[in-house]
């Protein structure tokens with residue numbers, strides 16, 4: 230078997246390389262600093278890549294990529310990855326959310342202390358041969374108020390350190406409750422604006438979003454407590470850098486410490502060299518401990534993904550651990566086959582799909598099952614590869630409405646998936662289940678209950694439920710030397726004499742002449758072939 234090829238596109242710790250080398254299913258190449266066309270070509274040579282904040286994976290760099298299946302961010306922020314473009318191509322994006330939490334919290338705190346005691350300029354003045362003790366009069370942290378915006382992993386660790394330094398801590402995060410705040414010994418603010426006039430230090434620990442961009446801008450300057458010190462160890466752009474310069478010049482702001490910048494790398498800024506400013510080049514996660522942890526965790530994510538299909542810490546798809554995958558693999562297969570079946574049985578343009586999960590399967594991760602169905606439904610229609618990562622997005626992008634219903638009621642089977650697709654004035658319906666451990670079955674077509682294999686060459690014929698039909702069908706295919714492996718018939722409402730449907734599993738594809746003879750049988754109304762993968766044959770993303 231060919232080895233999985235991994236690209237290491239930003240520097241990672243040696244422990245990560247050691248882990249990669251220990252698995253013989255993998256080979257890797259280090260390619261640091263790729264950009265533009267070089268990056269696009271490079272990305273197409275790998276099955277998986279691991280990155281940090283250096284390389285920018287844009288939509289252009291992924292264009293036409295048919296090989297890449299996984300991008301791992303050895304760290305937290307995935308803002309340097311165009312996740313929508315990755316999702317559209319069916320590439321899973323995963324990160325290592327906790328490996329650098331402590332180091333980053335410590336760095337934010339280090340910056341805060343450096344600001345309060347003018348550590349950097351005092352040392353610089355010593356280096357310049359001066360002994361200036363008066364100029365560097367500091368400010369004590371104890372009894373000061375620390376404002377924290379973003380109370381996730383890092384924000385909470387910063388709070389603990391603030392409390393240890395006997396600071397009063399006020400936090401704002403839309404997910405922070407009063408109860409949690411009380412338990413952690415902090416006060417909860419309702420808004421950032423409410424916090425600004427109260428805090429002596431403000432530190433931000435959120436991603437950069439539309440809501441957090443320029444969270445402190447020129448219009449907020451007058452609302453800041455005079456003499457405030459601002460720290461950003463999260464993402465550049467959360468503070469408006471121009472407003473910081475203005476606030477420092479007017480004296481409203483006493484100090485600014487930045488580890489991150491609107492444009493990175495940033496080697497030139499009006500802030501650099503201003504009194505009261507200390508900056509570092511994105512060093513929050515740069516400790517041996519954090520780098521070892523994120524490199525090992527990140528490589529492990531890649532090994533597990535390619536070896537077992539496990540999806541962990543994904544930012545663009547639901548998680549899927551090996552146990553769950555094993556438990557629902559057969560249902561993923563049924564859902565995928567129902568999609569393939571219905572795209573052909575409906576035959577027209579679909580505008581709405583409703584999936585109903587009944588029985589035990591309703592307690593499973595139905596989002597993944599729905600994705601598998603979408604992959605089947607789209608597979609024959611689209612040029613691009615469809616899998617459980619991109620299928621739902623591609624479906625919704627085509628304006629197709631998707632509904633999910635879950636019911637614990639079992640119906641005729643312990644578990645079943647029923648799907649109704651409609652569009653262009655036609656509605657088609659099918660249901661599937663799994664017999665035993667891994668025998669997928671089609672148990673309903675439109676309103677006809679039956680029990681048919683859902684693999685290989687299917688032939689579906691609707692007919693009037695009159696005696697002799699089955700014999701005639703058998704004779705017709707015998708004449709054309711097409712072997713019928715299996716036949717299932719379902720009646721509408723299970724009453725004799727009405728409309729019925731027959732599903733044949735054929736050993737080979739019937740010729741046009743065989744189909745014409747079939748259509749010529751009196752009482753046969755419609756005849757349609759449907760192509761499905763052979764039993765046990767699954768798409769690569771399901772193996």
Ligand SMILES: NC(=O)C1=CN([C@@H]2O[C@H](COP(=O)(O)OP(=O)(O)OC[C@H]3O[C@@H](n4cnc5c(N)ncnc54)[C@H](O)[C@@H]3O)[C@@H](O)[C@H]2O)C=CC1
Pocket residue numbers: 304305306307326329330333378379380381382383384401402403404434435436437438440441462463464488489511512513514515
């Ligand atoms: N400087 C560096 O080297 C590093 C920077 N980071 C950055 O630090 C930031 C925080 O990381 P973690 O704490 O690990 O993430 P996290 O996901 O644990 O926490 C983020 C918190 O921000 C909150 N949030 C989101 N929007 C908000 C808003 N509009 N207002 C207030 N709160 C909001 C969320 O509810 C969440 O609690 C991320 O941007 C990450 O990329 C992380 C590691 C290293």
Ligand SMILES: O=C(O)C(=O)COP(=O)(O)O
Pocket residue numbers: 281282283303304305306307329511512513514515
């Ligand atoms: O984890 C994060 O979000 C970081 O910003 C750390 O960036 P880095 O991996 O040190 O380039």
